[in-house]
Amino acid sequence: MPATSNSPANAALVGVVWEGGLEDGTLVLIDQVRLPTEIIYLRLRALEPLRQAICDLSVRGAPAISIAAAYGIVLHLVPIVRREHLAKGSEVLEQAFAHACERLVSSRPTAVNLRWAIERMRECFQRHTGQLTALEMCARLLLEAKRIQREDQELCRRIAAHGAALLPGTGGVYTHCNTGALATGGVGTALGCLVEARRLGKDITVFAGETRPLFQGARLTALELIAAQVPVTLCCDSAAASVMARGKIQAVIVGADRICANGDTANKIGTYSLAVLAHHHGIPFYVAAP
């Protein structure tokens, strides 16, 4: 494993951690761009460094980005409230809130989860405007951000339990891209299922596609599986068919960016290829997502 520096309490390969309370809070993220060679924890205390981390892909994965953004609103408001001694329903607070939302949404315009999380924070803000002091409002927003994260953790936990039950008791499972703790608020989606299956005593080995063009499988998934002590073989994406043909794969499990009402799913390039190849080889193909 690479050297760890600047590590927060109890954190190893985690996506998003809020450390401290309301007024001394720090958002801790792993700089995913520097994985797997270095595990560097970014310790963020302001909006713009977080925005930069999203723009630079230092934080990625739809749930992880949205949770980080929810916390980012709090990071932005607290120092303003303390400096300006804002009154209940202050316009300055409203402007600062709107500014934070705008800066965060524009950091990754394609992220649907991010817009959803910001919208949820906005509803919370509007619901309590006029009822709470400015500092109480910040506390309420921090609570909402923590709820968003806890709900994602609970979703991941339940996906992992359901998915683990579907996986074979022994054999190889192929996965693609990165769907672990780095990408979500909890244990991950597809990757959470794999880790949970091992925890339940299933004797599975994972084959992780390297996931061109950005190598999320090689850089992130392989690292997370090694950290979780799950046996993993890294494959170039074009080798998936050959390992299937040799009988080494008993199931394929992937995450999803979105799922349509009719069950169609959108996910990283290469997912459709795996679905066709799994079908050809009579291998079950699972999509693990909220």
Added chain:
Amino acid sequence: MPATSNSPANAALVGVVWEGGLEDGTLVLIDQVRLPTEIIYLRLRALEPLRQAICDLSVRGAPAISIAAAYGIVLHLVPIVRREHLAKGSEVLEQAFAHACERLVSSRPTAVNLRWAIERMRECFQRHTGQLTALEMCARLLLEAKRIQREDQELCRRIAAHGAALLPGTGGVYTHCNTGALATGGVGTALGCLVEARRLGKDITVFAGETRPLFQGARLTALELIAAQVPVTLCCDSAAASVMARGKIQAVIVGADRICANGDTANKIGTYSLAVLAHHHGIPFYVAAP
């Protein structure tokens, strides 16, 4: 196109060129490791630099290696013959010949074509031992090396003509790895078919898989197609299924390392995947090889 340096007459992206006569001969190869950013011609006049070029993958592609090796035997023998004034049937010549064969075969132990070419040079040597002077023997061996190259060029030309006829009159053709002039003695196999089809006026666009893990498609095939003015789109290998599903691919054409008597073929990792995906999408799949 990258800057060209040290270029031999009439050569652009060619695999193997013998320049000059018997006593002033030079073997000219493109250093494929430095493609596509630089076109550097290696000008070799001795055995060991050629062996190093094979070991370093500066020359690659089964036919290109075997042709280069056949010329390499001549490069090794001529200076010895000139220096030692060897007599007809000299043991020194025989030893030098055996040494060259051994050094070349061991440069790429897995290359079947290389062993075959060396074996053919050995048969030529044995057939003429005792009949020719040492210098005449060198001339005969150079003739044999040129024949090996000409036969490969003729094979490529005929493969290109047959393959081009099979390709659609219009549409997209997917290919994998590198099967062009850089890899062979002539215009290439699968890539030769694509270039010939364009020359015949077929309105095809090529989709080239990048070919992980060594990127032969991205580094070499895309470059050769651009040089031949064939429209080309570079894909990561895992995108092949998606471009097929969108109706952009009317045929797949690849080369082969070997073909079994029953028609099974062995080729670069990812070829089987393409065959399954083409089958699923009802797209014809062609293997172009001698």
